[in-house]
Amino acid sequence: MQIKKKITITYIVLSGVSTLALCLLVFFLFKQNNQYYFLKRLQDRAKIVASIHYQHDPIKAEYYQNLKKNGLEELINEDDFVLRVNGEDTFEYNTNLDLPSEFYADVMKNGSSWTVNSEHQYHYAQIFKESGQRYMVIVTARDRRGNTSLIYISRILIFGGLAFIIIAYFFGRFLATRFINPVSRITKEVKRISASNLHNRLPETEESDELADLTRTFNDMLDRLETSFEIQANFINNASHELKTPITTIIAETEIALLKERETGEYVTSLENINKQASRLGNLTESLLKLTQTGYDGKKQVQDIARIDEVLMDVKCDINKIYPNNRVTINLSNLPEDDSFLMLPCNRPLLELAIGNIITNGVKYSDNEEVFVTLSANKENIKISITDIGIGIPPEDIPYLYEPFFRGKKAASKYVGYGLGLPLAMKIIRMHGGELLIQSESGKGTVVNIVFTTAQH
Missing domain, CATH: 3.30.565.10 (Histidine kinase-like ATPase, C-terminal domain)
Known part of the structure; x- marks a missing residue:
């Protein structure tokens, strides 16, 4: 897979994960906020219902009833119940309430509690006292607006998230292209450089980023390679010349000596010349071998x-x-x-x-x-x-x-x-x-x- 595609896919995945996490967080906080404020409204109604119940003054009772009717926003399927508590674990039961026993136990233990069913019908209950007698007031209502708001915000988050991922795809391709194109240009220039044109260099910029460092590093490497090639070429040429001279002399001496029979002194002179050139050749060969023992870059493990x-x-x-x-x-x-x-x-x-x-x-x-x-x-x-x-x-x-x-x-x-x-x-x-x-x-x-x-x- 090309790096450009990897960058694009990686950007999309990271953007998608981040967007999903953000959407879930927004949805959770929005749901918690709706739930909190709806329960506060039920709690206010429970206090008013309790106040109406223990008011023996008809005028005050009528005031609280008008406050509940006209001062508070009407809720859907709103109803309230007041149940007499007879003991620590017993109370009057209303057949119109279909609530789990755990809910009542929680109210009796903590003094208040709430529950909600699958149809978004909330039930809030709390304990209050009237003339030494304990009562349980239960207020119930349906939060249809909150449910509608949740559906609406969910759609916004889903379609917004999908739109963001699509935008992330094009933005990722743009970023990948912008970052990879300089590398592609460097690769294209590098392919044009071979042993025959090591003098060519990559165009450098005034930037101080990693790509500029890569370009400078590659140019430095080309400088070293060009120098090494030149040294190697000079070394081979010089070594060939230095080795060729004594070999040529030895061959010439032997050919001259073999042209005709000669006096002993002439043979001795030829042999001395051959020995001198052979010694020179031996010394030169030994020096070259020792030079190669150090390695091409002058490094070898010490012992x-x-x-x-x-x-x-x-x-x-x-x-x-x-x-x-x-x-x-x-x-x-x-x-x-x-x-x-x-x-x-x-x-x-x-x-x-x-x-x-x-x-x-x-x-x-x-x-x-x-x-x-x-x-x-x-x-x-x-x-x-x-x-x-x-x-x-x-x-x-x-x-x-x-x-x-x-x-x-x-x-x-x-x-x-x-x-x-x-x-x-x-x-x-x-x-x-x-x-x-x-x-x-x-x-x-x-x-x-x-x-x-x-x-x-």
Whole structure:
């Protein structure tokens, strides 16, 4: 069922239920009001009948009779009876009164009561005393006007309720159309957007309602998708180019070597070139595989809990194997007294890889000058600061540092690399809930701060 129909039906049902409840309440209150005022009229007549009965003065009795006859509105089938009460439970009985025994018992117990039959004939009775003798006065009349009024108000409520439901149907359709049409327009625009035209956006408005938020959210999602598609396309193109170069070189070397028989030295030279390109290909493939280990969005479930100072010492041991004469100094003088502040849930091999890549960059791009690594930790976070005095990063290159295969002109002209180390490190650090902050000045060096928020673990 379409949402438009659901909204219309829901509105009709809610309106119908509300209207029915209101009609029943109005009918009940109107009936109670009619009944209350009719009984008050019967009560007034009962008092007058009692007054006439115990008046021994003919003039006063005639006055009350005229008051009853001329001062009060005549009721239909009006009659009155005065019955002598002989005891607690006995009284004179009038055969003209066909009333249930429960009615008389209630009058004798409470001093007054009333009842009504199916023909809307009311009977009101109350006890009064005259010269020490108790009497029961009963006044009876038919409330035809009240019954007619109830029928009239019932018809008004029924036809008015039906008319309101019909109006609610058209009003519900109007509301549904008004609320769903913007969603339909958004759906229509969304269907026109595909991978080939991700640059298209939904028209935004100045409104601050949910539909405007939906439009802005969808446009933000398109921005992210377009960026992701561009990054993916660039990544594939760059990866293809980087992989193709060593493969082409290897194939060319083997073809040249196989053209004719050569001296041993020539074969050795070809094999050395092939080995160099194969090693390059292996390193590049390994870097790409590690980059995919972090997941497309840089998130992967961690498995270990490690001391960050021990991680740094293991990274230092690995760097010592690659650069035996490195001048990396790790400062652990600011460690907290509470060792728990150094504990970090992590994927230890990937975390060591990320930190190692950053420190290795400091060693490589400073031509093996001093690199200072400082560790500090508290209850809220763990901070690793890596400082080198190398070539630095030009300001125009900083926005592209985390793009795979990007290398600055100065770095690419002098140093061998693939442009995968820093993007890989950034994704691994983000995977662990950390933040990578880089400050650099061309020709003066670089400061890299890695901050892990530990309060959330």
